[in-house]
Structures are given as C-alpha cells and as structure tokens.
Amino acid sequence: MTPxxxxxxxxxxxxxVAGGGLAxxxxxxxxxxxxxxxxxxEMLSHGDQAYGPTIRLGGVVVPGTIHWDAVxxxxxxxxxxxxxxxxKNVVVHAREIPPQMxxxxxxxxxxGTFSKTQRFESNRLMVNHSNEYRAPKPGEKPNLxxxxxxxxxxxRSP
Amino acid sequence: MSSALGYGFVLGGLACAAFGAVVGITSGMxxxxxxxxxxxxxxxxxxxxxLLANLxxxxxxxxxxxxxxxxxxxxxxxxxLAFTIVSLxxxxxxxxxxxxxxxxxxxxxxxxxxxxxxxxxxxxALGTMMAVGIFFAFLIAGPANPFExxxxxxxxxxxxxxxxxNDVLMIVHPPLLYLGYVGxxxxxxxxxxxxxKGEFSPxxxxxLRRWTLIAWTFLTAGIIVGGWWAYKVLGWGGFWSWDPVExxxxxxxxxTSAFIHSTMVHERKGMLKVWTLALALASFVLTILGTFMTRxxxxxxxxxFSQSDIGPTxxxxxxxxxxxxxxxxxxxxxxxxDERKIDAPVSRETAILVNNLLLVALTFTVxxxxxxxxxxxxxxxxxxxxxxxxxxxxxxxGFIAVVFLMGVGPALPWGRPDGASLRKQLLAPxxxxxxxxxxxxxxxxxxxxxxxxFAVAGFAAVVTLRELFLPAxxxxxxxxxxxxxxxxxxxxxxxxxxxxxxxxLGIIMVAVAVAASSGYSQRTARNLKLDEPTQFGxxxxxxxxxTNGEEPHRTFVAAKVExxxxxxxxxxxxxxxNYYERSTDPIGTPALLSSAREDLYLSLxxxxxxxxxxxxxxxxxxxxGWIWFxxxxxxxxxxxxxxxxxxxxxxxxxxxxxxxSSDPPKQAERGAA
Numbered sequence: 001m002t003p004x005x006x007x008x009x010x011x012x013x014x015x016x017v018a019g020g021g022l023a024x025x026x027x028x029x030x031x032x033x034x035x036x037x038x039x040x041x042e043m044l045s046h047g048d049q050a051y052g053p054t055i056r057l058g059g060v061v062v063p064g065t066i067h068w069d070a071v072x073x074x075x076x077x078x079x080x081x082x083x084x085x086x087x088k089n090v091v092v093h094a095r096e097i098p099p100q101m102x103x104x105x106x107x108x109x110x111x112g113t114f115s116k117t118q119r120f121e122s123n124r125l126m127v128n129h130s131n132e133y134r135a136p137k138p139g140e141k142p143n144l145x146x147x148x149x150x151x152x153x154x155x156r157s158p
Numbered sequence: 159m160s161s162a163l164g165y166g167f168v169l170g171g172l173a174c175a176a177f178g179a180v181v182g183i184t185s186g187m188x189x190x191x192x193x194x195x196x197x198x199x200x201x202x203x204x205x206x207x208x209l210l211a212n213l214x215x216x217x218x219x220x221x222x223x224x225x226x227x228x229x230x231x232x233x234x235x236x237x238x239l240a241f242t243i244v245s246l247x248x249x250x251x252x253x254x255x256x257x258x259x260x261x262x263x264x265x266x267x268x269x270x271x272x273x274x275x276x277x278x279x280x281x282x283a284l285g286t287m288m289a290v291g292i293f294f295a296f297l298i299a300g301p302a303n304p305f306e307x308x309x310x311x312x313x314x315x316x317x318x319x320x321x322x323x324n325d326v327l328m329i330v331h332p333p334l335l336y337l338g339y340v341g342x343x344x345x346x347x348x349x350x351x352x353x354x355k356g357e358f359s360p361x362x363x364x365x366l367r368r369w370t371l372i373a374w375t376f377l378t379a380g381i382i383v384g385g386w387w388a389y390k391v392l393g394w395g396g397f398w399s400w401d402p403v404e405x406x407x408x409x410x411x412x413x414t415s416a417f418i419h420s421t422m423v424h425e426r427k428g429m430l431k432v433w434t435l436a437l438a439l440a441s442f443v444l445t446i447l448g449t450f451m452t453r454x455x456x457x458x459x460x461x462x463f464s465q466s467d468i469g470p471t472x473x474x475x476x477x478x479x480x481x482x483x484x485x486x487x488x489x490x491x492x493x494x495x496d497e498r499k500i501d502a503p504v505s506r507e508t509a510i511l512v513n514n515l516l517l518v519a520l521t522f523t524v525x526x527x528x529x530x531x532x533x534x535x536x537x538x539x540x541x542x543x544x545x546x547x548x549x550x551x552x553x554x555x556g557f558i559a560v561v562f563l564m565g566v567g568p569a570l571p572w573g574r575p576d577g578a579s580l581r582k583q584l585l586a587p588x589x590x591x592x593x594x595x596x597x598x599x600x601x602x603x604x605x606x607x608x609x610x611x612f613a614v615a616g617f618a619a620v621v622t623l624r625e626l627f628l629p630a631x632x633x634x635x636x637x638x639x640x641x642x643x644x645x646x647x648x649x650x651x652x653x654x655x656x657x658x659x660x661x662x663l664g665i666i667m668v669a670v671a672v673a674a675s676s677g678y679s680q681r682t683a684r685n686l687k688l689d690e691p692t693q694f695g696x697x698x699x700x701x702x703x704x705t706n707g708e709e710p711h712r713t714f715v716a717a718k719v720e721x722x723x724x725x726x727x728x729x730x731x732x733x734x735x736n737y738y739e740r741s742t743d744p745i746g747t748p749a750l751l752s753s754a755r756e757d758l759y760l761s762l763x764x765x766x767x768x769x770x771x772x773x774x775x776x777x778x779x780x781x782x783g784w785i786w787f788x789x790x791x792x793x794x795x796x797x798x799x800x801x802x803x804x805x806x807x808x809x810x811x812x813x814x815x816x817x818x819s820s821d822p823p824k825q826a827e828r829g830a831a
Contacts, residue, residue: 018515022519025552026522026523026527026552027526029548029551029552030544032548033544033547033551034544034545035542036541036542037543070685070771070773073683073685073773095683096683096775097685097763097764097773097774097775098763099746099763100735100744100746100763100764100765101744102764
C-alpha cells in the first residue's frame, strides 16, 4: 500500500468513525428528548409508557375545575379530550400563572410529565391560540367580554 | 383589474425565466457566446415582471382591492398603512411573490456587476439562476397564486396576523431573512456553472465568496433580528427555542459560514475544491428546504400539509435539486483536483478544515432534530417533537468548539509552523482564557457551560484583537505613522482579513451574551398587589395601577409597574395585553428595562383592576442586549470584507484580482508578529 493510499484510508476511516459517533450520539440524544403529542385519552392508553417522557398534552379545560392560588402561584385544573361529557381526563398541576385568556372550556396545551399518582406535572402552559390568524366565525362573538371587563377572563381564585 | 394585471406579470416572469434558462444553459453548454445578450435580456425581463407584479400587489393592498385573493386574505381597512404594505410578506402567497422580486433583483445585480466576464460562464450561471426562477414563477402562477380573482368581492378583510403587527422589527425581519435566503441563488448559479463547465477558474472565487458573504450577512442579521422580535413581542422570555422555523434559517447559516472559510483554503492552497462547491450547493438546497419548512405549514401537521399544492411542488423541486447536485458533483468531481495536500496537522488550513467539519456536523445534528418529527409522523404516524435539551446538548459543545477554533485558526500560520513561534503565539491567549475562567469562578459564577464559553471567548477575543491591532502597531514602528493612520492603513492593506476578524469579534460578543443570558437568567412568577412592593433581583417593583388606551388597530390594558433600580432611579414599566379588533384572543407585549448589564423583563399574564392585582412573569437576562449589539459589529465586518476593491483602472473590472493581491503582506506581518 502506498503511503498516499494509506493516508487516504486513515482519513476515510477517521471520518467514518467520527460520523458514526456523531450519529450515535445524535440519535441517542434524540430518543431521550422526544416530546410526545398526546391527548389525555391517548396518554392514558399508553399505560406505563406514559410515566417519564416529556409529554405535550392537548385538550380542553373542564369547566369548574380551575383552582388557582395566586399567593402560592399554584394552579390545578382538569383537562379532557373534548367538551363531551365523560371524555377521558387528567388532573394537571402547574406552578405558573395562567395567561389572561385561560378560562373554563378553552383549549390548552401543557408540557410536562405524567406520574404514577395520575397527576400531570406541567412546567409550561400554553393556551391554544390559533396559530393562523382567524377572524371570528359568523355567529361567533369575538371576546368582547375580555375587552370590556378585563377581570372576566382572569382565572378565578378558589 | 389588479388580479389580471398582476397575474399577467407573473406569467411574463415565468416566460422570461424559462427563455433565459433554456438559452443560457444550452448555449453555455455548446460553448457559444451568441445567446448571452438574450440571456441578459431575459434577466432584465424577469426582474421587471417580478418587480411589477409586486408593485401591483402593493397597489392592490393599499387601495384595499378585495377582489384580489391575497388582499382578501390578509388586508383590512383598519390596518395602518405601514402594516398594510408589510402584509405583502405576512402570509404564504405574498411572501413567495416577494421572494420572486428579491430574486429578480439579485440576478440582475449579478448580471450587471459581472457583465464583462466570460460570456460562456455567465450564460451558464445566469441560466441556472433563471432555472430556479422558473420554479418560483411557476409557484406564484400556480399553487401559490396570490392574484386569484375573488367573487363576490368582500367588503373588508381580516387583516394580517396580529402578532405581526406588534412590532417594527417584524417589518425588518422577513425581508432580511429573504435577502439572506434568496442571495444564495447567486453562489448556487456560479457553482453550478463551474461544475457544468468542469473547470473552476480562480477568477470566480472572489465573486463566489463575495456574493455568499452578502447573503450570509443578511441571513445573520435576519436571524438575530428574528430572535430579538421573539424576545420583545412573544413574551415567553427567550429569543431562541429551536423551533423548526428558526432552525430552517439556521441550517443554511451554518453551511454558508463553513463555505466562507473553506474558500480561503481553496484560494490559497488550491485544496478542498469539491468540498467548497458542495457547500455552496448544500447551502442553496437548505435555503429552499428552509423556505419550504417555514412556508408550507408542514410543521403544524404533515396531514394538513398535503391538502395544499405548495408543499408537494416544493418537495418535488427539492428532490430534483438534490439529485441534480449529487449527479453534478459525482460526474464532475474528478475535473476539480486539489493541487496540494495538507502538510502539517497543526496549521491554518487544518484549523479551517476542522471548523468546516464541525459546522457540517452541527448542520447534520440540527437537521436530524428538525426533520425527525416529520419522519416520525409520516412513517409511524406518531406525533412527537424533539425537545430543546436535544439541541442544546448537541449544539452547545459544538459552538464552543467553533469559538475556540476562532482563536486557534488565526493564531496558526498557513503551511508548516515551527514549534517555538507557535508556543509564543498561543501563550497569551491561553493565559487570558484561563484567567477569564478563574475570574468567573472567583466572582461566584457557577455552571460548566457558561464558564467554558467565557473562557473560550476570552481566548478567541485576545487572538482576534491581536490580529486586528498588531499590524497597526508594526506599522507605527516601521512607518512612524500615528495610531489612527496606521490602524486604517493596516486595515486597508488586508481588508478581507480585517473584516473577517471584526465579524469574529461580533460572533464572540453574541456567544458570550447568549451564554450569559441563558445560563444566568432568573425567572419567577409573582402576583403583585396595588402599592405593595416586591423585591426581584436588584429591583423593587410596585404595582401602581392600570391604564388603557387605544391605537388604530388595537386597544390595550397595561399594568403600571414602578421599578426602583439599585441606583435609586425610578422607572415606570408598562407590560400590556393587546386586544385586536378582529382577533378573538388577546396578545401580550412584555415591558423591558434594558441596560448594558442586564434586562429586566416583565410579561403581564392576568390582571384584575377591581381587586388591584396583576400576575406577571418576571425575568432578568444578564447581557442579553449584547446579542442585538452584535448585529452592527457583524454587518460592519462583513461590509469591510465584501466591499469591492477600488478600481485601479477602467479595464481591471475583474473584482477577483484585487483582493488576492492584498494577501501576501500577511506573511510578512505574521512574521513580524
């Protein structure tokens, strides 16, 4: 083997090892940091698998379940698959201030983890705004109540 | 009326692009010069049609002509004029139309700047760019047509997305980003022309690098301004979240940065030729991929995406591009052989090679993380996203290594260094780096990554500053010039190098600011009561009440928060919640108290005027402002580097020659150092 060919071989081998190592590292890290997009029902159907990984749970706030302690910034509510009565639901606990438009029945996405105590510990709460801007549909009232009375939409204290 | 006119211009643009591409590529491949004037006319035609189509759309927007589909989609009579014009790029169809206009301008600028170059190469380059033009003109004419006629004509429209009307930065950010994206068309055309011809004359290196640098500068500014906008407007207290849309702009940034460095090795040593061209092609493919990712809405859901025609059209184009680039590189690579090999494992060229491999590795990891959710949903039908920790864990060490190389590379000579001078070169910066780390720890800072970043930044900053000022010091001694004159002269003598180091300085600034602001940010949620002071960091906050107001397109409620600085001065901050007339959801605007040391950032979440309470997210971000201050530094450096050399005579219009001539003194100065 000529020195030139050997050098080339070494370079190719080094690149392959580096590339392989990088891919291994990337995919390993990727697998450990996946965030699953589930509804409460989907999450519950995954059983034990649901304990541990980061989950982005999307659903609607069940009316009358919001408990907000402003002093301790402690928020608890129930999130369900849909507005239908009897839809699968999960208790969510968060230690952050709900945004102004957070209210009964609104669509929310919470990110966090699910534990065996059947409580979802959220560290991020997002109210579903439609990403694409949408004009109020015919017959749908724009949130004038929040406009006129700013207190109407704020989360109530228990 | 506007509909028909605008659509006519788009079709005209499509015809010009098709004509220019066919004539340019065929006559270029057949080694004939006859087609060149026609290609140039086609370029003019494409530019004019695209510009007129855009002006027609702006006219329709300003006159509220709701018979044009795009106006009906984003226009509204209530929107202020500035935002009405800006809504040209606020949604998909308009932004692609705008793409067309920028592209027309770039191609025309290229054709004019290099009109005296060899016609054969110009034909191929312009023909390739026009071929890209076909795709975009086709997209505008077909799947993303903004000029569809609407009947019955609606009396009013919804107006652009409220988030886009919140801040002036949104007027600036998209055009900057587009100028960056579209600018890559020019290097792509030049690189493809070189590969098609199978030869790459050194005279093309300078234009290739310069046009890439222009695009890179816009892209860099666009990315940082985008982060600034997110920080100022979105209110979640951050500027970067590894969102697919952000990554889309970041990927071509990585490859163009690698490209700009590898051209230096290419130019000086005649090495890495194929690699350099491959990077130019990859950067362009990534900009198209980026446009696709940001504009097709694919990240909302793979399934929603297939309902529009734009996504598939883009996918076909990307697939064609990738196949074409691979075919070109594999069939032509043997024609571009490297003239030399790397002599020493420790040298400038090795440092640049390692920098390139690192940047490409970063591109690869970010790309995997960005595309994985799409693949997962398409193949397994599992909706996932890749969490921020993945990106941080993968990218942060990579970036620190890049900053480290920013110090190592310039300290090393080209070719074979001798050990003694090498040690001398690296001693002071290393000491500076270690001292930085010790001072940081002594100051009470903790956390591995930020401190490593500061140390590496200290190391790189010393090297960069030395490279910037040492030539001037040498001149002062040798030519007995005063400091300012020596500095300006030394900069003029090696402008590209000088500009490059200014850019490095800007990047180091941004790196330090990013590390400090994300490593040492403080965050808390507080419920403020009227007139009751709260302590946060060095600040004392008191809620003094609420105020509301009206602006043409929105009304708002703001909490009046009195902030007492440690220095004793009192400022009133007004974090607010905005209500847009036509939007159902209120949108907050955070309030900022910025200083060179840190930003105090208040984001109003809920409030009750009756109870006299306001709940806020409070953040402190150390040094965050330096990220935005990095923009002018980087732009200045890039301008110094990219500014065309002064023409010595009318004939020597080849911009390629002059910059090369500024290089030889480097060795002498290096030796003097």
